[in-house]
Amino acid sequence: xxxxxxxxxxxxxxxxxxxxxxxxxxxxxxxxxxxxxxxxxxxxxxxxxxxxxxxxxxxxxxxxxxxxxxxxxxxxxxxxxxxxxxxxxxxxxxxxxxxxxxxxxxxxxxxxxxxxxxxxxxxxxxxxxxxxxxxxxxxxxxxxxxxxxxxxxxxxxxxxxxxxxxxxxxxxxxxxxxxxxxxxxxxxxxxxxxxxxx
Amino acid sequence: xxxxxxxxxxxxxxxxxxxxxxxxxxxxxxxxxxxxxxxxxxxxxxxxxxxxxxxxxxxxxxxxxxxxxxxxxxxxxxxxxxxxxxxxxxxxxxxxxxxxxxxxxxxxxxxxxxxxxxxxxx
Numbered sequence: 156x157x158x159x160x161x162x163x164x165x166x167x168x169x170x171x172x173x174x175x176x177x178x179x180x181x182x183x184x185x186x187x188x189x190x191x192x193x194x195x196x197x198x199x200x201x202x203x204x205x206x207x208x209x210x211x212x213x214x215x216x217x218x219x220x221x222x223x224x225x226x227x228x229x230x231x232x233x234x235x236x237x238x239x240x241x242x243x244x245x246x247x248x249x250x251x252x253x254x255x256x257x258x259x260x261x262x263x264x265x266x267x268x269x270x271x272x273x274x275x276x277x278x279x280x281x282x283x284x285x286x287x288x289x290x291x292x293x294x295x296x297x298x299x300x301x302x303x304x305x306x307x308x309x310x311x312x313x314x315x316x317x318x319x320x321x322x323x324x325x326x327x328x329x330x331x332x333x334x335x336x337x338x339x340x341x342x343x344x345x346x347x348x349x350x351x352x353x
Numbered sequence: 354x355x356x357x358x359x360x361x362x363x364x365x366x367x368x369x370x371x372x373x374x375x376x377x378x379x380x381x382x383x384x385x386x387x388x389x390x391x392x393x394x395x396x397x398x399x400x401x402x403x404x405x406x407x408x409x410x411x412x413x414x415x416x417x418x419x420x421x422x423x424x425x426x427x428x429x430x431x432x433x434x435x436x437x438x439x440x441x442x443x444x445x446x447x448x449x450x451x452x453x454x455x456x457x458x459x460x461x462x463x464x465x466x467x468x469x470x471x472x473x474x475x
Contacts (some may be wrong), residue, residue, distance in 0.1 A: 190383070197390065204397070306417055323412050342432050344405060346412035 196334045200341075203293045207330040207343045210270045210291030214263050214326050215347045221248035222351030228258040228277050236318035237352055238301075243311040246299055246324070250351070260285065265297040270328070293330045295340060300325040323348050396466065399458035402429070402438055403468040406456045410440070415474040420452055435461030450474050 164172075222229065222237025229235055229249055240247040245264035252259050252274075260282040262273040269292050275285035301309040302323035309317055327344040360368075413419055422444040429436045439457045446453040452472045459465040 186379075186383075193387075304414070306413060340432070343401065346405075346409040348412040 192335050196337065199332050199334045200339055203330045203332040203339070204341050204343075206291045206293050207328050207341055210294065210297075210328050211326055211343050211345050213272070213290055214270075215345050217250060217252045217261060218246065218248065218263075218324050218326070218347050219350055220252065221250045221349050223250045223252075224258045224351075225251060226256055226258050226277070234315060234318060236321070237349060238313075238318050238321050238324075241299065241301055241309075241311060241313040241318060241321060243299055244297055263290070263297075265294060268292060268294050270294050270297055291328070291330070293332050295329045295331040296327075298327040300327070319352075321349065322352055392462065392464070395460035395462055395464065398433065398436065399460050399464075399466045400468070402433065402436060403456040403458040403466060406438055406440055406458075407454060407468060407470050410442075410454050411470070411472060415452070415472070420454075420472070447471065 229237075232239075232249065237250065238246060238248045239260070240262075245262060247260065247262040249258055249260055251257060252261055255276075258277040260273075260275045260277070262271075262285070264271055264273070270290040272288050272290050273285035274288070275282040299311065301311060301313055301321045302325070303309055303320045304322040306323075309320060313321065324347045325344060326347065327342065329340055329342045331338055331340040333339075410420060419425070419440075420442055422442055424442075425440045427438045427440075429438060437459045439459075441455045441457075443453045443455075445451070450473065453469065454472060455467060455469045457465050457467045
């Protein structure tokens, strides 16, 4: 015969077990949310660093060949220097960057949190209006430093008469990202020697 | 059947012990993951720093003072506080007209990575 007190849970037992269960659920949820946050943070950190690297590599590759021109158009320009304009936050140069035999006018500049690239291929008489593309986002700063052959710094913005002296460019990019209230910044720099200087 | 109403003390203790071991295992996993994440971040930083140095040495004149024979130690600051970088330049190595540069970057954790390159006079 079944005893009366053995037939179910008492109110206290039910309350205690519910409390313990909710404790376990809260702990599990916290563990999950902490891990999920750190995953999201890791993702955006990696993406930002990737952005910085892409911006730097793209700029370095094209600035390195500044002045490369098999069409000979550069010799007819008002400013024959490979680098046409140089400031600490933007640089404009001529180079046949896509090696299609046509000289291109390329500008890299920072606008807001983006690094933009303007491209204009020579149309036979002039450089027409350029098309703009985005190179990188999350950019806090883009700083360009110019050096002459002896290694001395040329003050930026570089005067037209001194453009010809630029032999080396240092590109420094700082990217920042804020995820879950935490801001991470990542500085990268690269030194580029221009190969086609006259 | 008057003793079938619950667990004995021993049973509860054993169950708690097992639960504790399981939780410790998960916690240890989490900590190891965090540690490795930090280590991986430092590896990236060291590679970046060493590469930056090599790119710099590549970009300057072959006869510039930074490419003189010898060892240079840099203690980095700012974002890279705790990191250091040692550059060794060997002139006319591995053959005449080239310089062998070896860059060793060290992280705050004491781990280091080494990159080497050969620079030609051009």
